[in-house]
Amino acid sequence: MPVKAIRPDYHGEHRDARANFGGAILVYIDWDFHRWFCTPKTFPLPPDMPFGALIEAVIPEGFGQHPQFSEIDWGSVEWTLDHEPFTPDMGRGIEEQGFGHKCILRFSTPGLTENI
Amino acid sequence: MARVQIAFQDNDESRYIVSAIEEDNPDSTIHYEPALIRIENEGSLQINKATVEAHMGREWDVQSIHVNLVTLTGNIDEDDDYFKLAWGGQ
Amino acid sequence: MQAKKLNVKDKYRLLTRDLDWEFSYEDRKEAFPYEEFEGIKITDWDKWEDPFRLTMDAYWKYQAEKEKKLYAIYDAFAQNNGHLNVSDARYVNALKVFLTAVSPAEFASSNGFAWAGRHYGGAGARVAAQMQSIDELRHYQTQIHAMSHYNKYFDGFEEFPHMHDRVWYMSVVKSFFDDCRSSGPFEYIVAVSFAFEYVLTNLLFVPFMSGAAYNGDMATVTFGFSAQSDEARHMTLGLEIIKFLLEQHEDNVPIVQEWIDKWLWRGYRILAVVAMMMDYMLPQKFMSWKEAWELYFEDAGGALFKDLERYGIKMPDFTETIKNEKDHISHQAWWVFYSHGHAAAFHTWTPTAEELDWLSEKYPDTFDQYYRPRLEAAAELEAKGERFYTAGLPQLCQTCQIPMFFTNVDEGKPTEIVYRESTYNDERFHFCSNECKHIFDREPEKYVHAWLPVHQIFQGNCGGGGLDEVMEYYRMGLGEMNLDYKGSPDEKRWKKWKGVA
Numbered sequence: 001m002p003v004k005a006i007r008p009d010y011h012g013e014h015r016d017a018r019a020n021f022g023g024a025i026l027v028y029i030d031w032d033f034h035r036w037f038c039t040p041k042t043f044p045l046p047p048d049m050p051f052g053a054l055i056e057a058v059i060p061e062g063f064g065q066h067p068q069f070s071e072i073d074w075g076s077v078e079w080t081l082d083h084e085p086f087t088p089d090m091g092r093g094i095e096e097q098g099f100g101h102k103c104i105l106r107f108s109t110p111g112l113t114e115n116i
Numbered sequence: 117m118a119r120v121q122i123a124f125q126d127n128d129e130s131r132y133i134v135s136a137i138e139e140d141n142p143d144s145t146i147h148y149e150p151a152l153i154r155i156e157n158e159g160s161l162q163i164n165k166a167t168v169e170a171h172m173g174r175e176w177d178v179q180s181i182h183v184n185l186v187t188l189t190g191n192i193d194e195d196d197d198y199f200k201l202a203w204g205g206q
Numbered sequence: 207m208q209a210k211k212l213n214v215k216d217k218y219r220l221l222t223r224d225l226d227w228e229f230s231y232e233d234r235k236e237a238f239p240y241e242e243f244e245g246i247k248i249t250d251w252d253k254w255e256d257p258f259r260l261t262m263d264a265y266w267k268y269q270a271e272k273e274k275k276l277y278a279i280y281d282a283f284a285q286n287n288g289h290l291n292v293s294d295a296r297y298v299n300a301l302k303v304f305l306t307a308v309s310p311a312e313f314a315s316s317n318g319f320a321w322a323g324r325h326y327g328g329a330g331a332r333v334a335a336q337m338q339s340i341d342e343l344r345h346y347q348t349q350i351h352a353m354s355h356y357n358k359y360f361d362g363f364e365e366f367p368h369m370h371d372r373v374w375y376m377s378v379v380k381s382f383f384d385d386c387r388s389s390g391p392f393e394y395i396v397a398v399s400f401a402f403e404y405v406l407t408n409l410l411f412v413p414f415m416s417g418a419a420y421n422g423d424m425a426t427v428t429f430g431f432s433a434q435s436d437e438a439r440h441m442t443l444g445l446e447i448i449k450f451l452l453e454q455h456e457d458n459v460p461i462v463q464e465w466i467d468k469w470l471w472r473g474y475r476i477l478a479v480v481a482m483m484m485d486y487m488l489p490q491k492f493m494s495w496k497e498a499w500e501l502y503f504e505d506a507g508g509a510l511f512k513d514l515e516r517y518g519i520k521m522p523d524f525t526e527t528i529k530n531e532k533d534h535i536s537h538q539a540w541w542v543f544y545s546h547g548h549a550a551a552f553h554t555w556t557p558t559a560e561e562l563d564w565l566s567e568k569y570p571d572t573f574d575q576y577y578r579p580r581l582e583a584a585a586e587l588e589a590k591g592e593r594f595y596t597a598g599l600p601q602l603c604q605t606c607q608i609p610m611f612f613t614n615v616d617e618g619k620p621t622e623i624v625y626r627e628s629t630y631n632d633e634r635f636h637f638c639s640n641e642c643k644h645i646f647d648r649e650p651e652k653y654v655h656a657w658l659p660v661h662q663i664f665q666g667n668c669g670g671g672g673l674d675e676v677m678e679y680y681r682m683g684l685g686e687m688n689l690d691y692k693g694s695p696d697e698k699r700w701k702k703w704k705g706v707a
Contacts, residue, residue, distance in 0.1 A: 003651035012655035028601040033621040039600040039609040062598045102634040116580045118509030151419035192257035
């Protein structure tokens with residue numbers, strides 16, 4: 001039973017359906033183990049945005065404030081998309097390579113896992 | 117056995133209630149914390165109207181316990197002449 | 207012949223049961239239309255008994271007495287400029303959290319009890335719910351009156367009703383009461399009277415209010431204890447309703463267990479804010495969150511659940527998780543607000559050296575390893591004039607609406623975020639914990655339309671996309687209510703009053 005209600009036909013509209021974000025999809029991004037940023041962050045992104053643009057514009061905007069950010073070697077970063085290992089293609093759009101609405105992108109930076 | 121607990125605002129009236137509790141529940145532990153007095157006892161704790169009145173030197177209605185009460189734990193049994201807290205089946 | 211004075215038991219019977227009537231020409235089911243849909247079976251409402259046996263005449267008498275005492279203290283507090291006697295102006299920020307987050311919850315609770323009380327078929331429960339509804343309204347009013355004095359001297363109080371429906375962290379409390387008020391009358395009372403009042407409010411009103419006393423805040427400690435004296439009655443009602451429901455029918459047991467699990471969890475999640483208030487916002491330290499948790503939840507709650515075992519009720523499965531989280535959540539919650547200090551209606555700060563030492567002492571297993579280095583790094587940045595405010599917006603849990611800051615302490619990984627998710631009608635939903643996921647999975651239709659503040663900002667429903675526009679929508683005013691305590695108008699005024707440079 002999807003809800004206990006006085007009316008058997010009770011229904012809740014999906015408030016955060018993809019159609020409500022003006023063409024963008026929501027992508028949640030977290031820099032693993034770097035709790036200087038207390039939570040994963042939410043980004044509304046164009047689904048055809050190339051992954052390379054995500055690294056150049058979106059991630060620095062969300063995570064560039066960390067003192068170690070400039071030390072990240074992007075070639076050795078380990079990515080997961082929806083908690084599965086993921087190898088990004090810099091030139092292709094994010095939706096094309098599996099990003100859906102409300103997906104989770106995590107990156108970890110071995111060697112840079114200090115606790116601040 | 118589990119502990120029951122009751123706390124009162126730290127004021128003149130409560131002090132008489134607390135001393136009555138001490139008299140009737142000699143094993144209880146009394147903690148004086150900022151602005152409140154917290155009393156713990158194993159299993160149960162009883163407040164008797166007669167003892168409180170003897171300490172206060174005047175009539176005391178058991179229901180007026182609400183005026184200075186801060187918190188409690190345990191099952192309550194209240195009547196005209198006593199107020200009791202206890203854990204376990206009654 | 208002179209009438210004999212009634213004893214408490216007789217008076218209780220006459221002023222509850224005897225006020226009820228039989229339905230001779232109307233259908234009783236139509237009069238109480240919400241009594242059955244939750245699946246709760248009531249066989250005999252007469253088994254309901256208020257252990258305090260409080261009747262309306264005694265209720266008014268003692269409530270009036272409490273009010274007279276309370277308002278005499280408010281007067282004295284205001285007449286003697288009591289705000290100047292608090293330990294430090296930083297302390298007042300805890301009151302801002304209280305007024306903006308807790309007080310509207312009191313009002314919602316009043317509303318809920320008025321509604322639930324109307325829908326109980328038994329007169330005893332109706333009278334008890336009616337009293338509680340009036341109590342909650344009283345708490346809302348006395349809290350506003352206490353704060354109105356502070357409002358004359360400090361930023362951050364005046365827009366609390368406007369903010370309640372809009373600001374990201376207030377949505378957490380709002381969603382709790384929206385959720386329980388939109389359930390049935392029995393779930394409502396288990397949620398509020400038992401899970402919240404019986405098991406959890408002691409943590410809010412007792413150690414925090416002792417902390418207020420310790421910090422020289424006579425007005426708050428007085429309203430806190432005055433409210434808590436009502437809470438003692440509410441707690442009793444909470445325990446009574448549980449025992450009543452469990453004794454009425456064995457089919458009620460699994461339903462009540464589900465509700466206990468759900469609402470204890472939802473209430474516990476909200477208390478993360480209280481944890482932070484105790485550990486970080488009381489300049490004079492009294493008791494750590496962890497100590498309060500051990501005393502009022504593990505000890506007192508443990509005794510309670512042991513007592514309920516005879517009905518077949520068990521401690522919720524997540525008890526181990528909350529035990530593991532007690533060393534972490536106050537620090538994590540403070541960091542959420544510190545790093546989002548630009549979007550909060552109160553000031554935040556890094557602890558002083560003495561405060562850091564106190565936290566190290568109280569949290570020997572976690573603080574120095576995980577939290578102190580971060581706070582020290584933040585203080586270093588502040589010293590360089592680069593106070594850290596995190597960019598962007600957090601991910602929120604679909605159920606509790608709290609930013610997803612909870613970490614995997616169960617597996618000994620306190621820097622790894624906990625991720626849980628479900629898919630419903632082809633849409634994905636994210637949660638901070640197993641329990642929030644479980645709550646959603648039981649009733650997804652109820653949570654798919656949650657008003658998540660972050661998503662609302664991105665949908666363009668909160669004044670615009672920029673920080674300034676959202677702050678305007680929240681009515682915070684950049685640099686007044688929000689940002690660091692250092693350099694705030696509050697701090698400037700406080701220093702002027704105290705004559706320090």
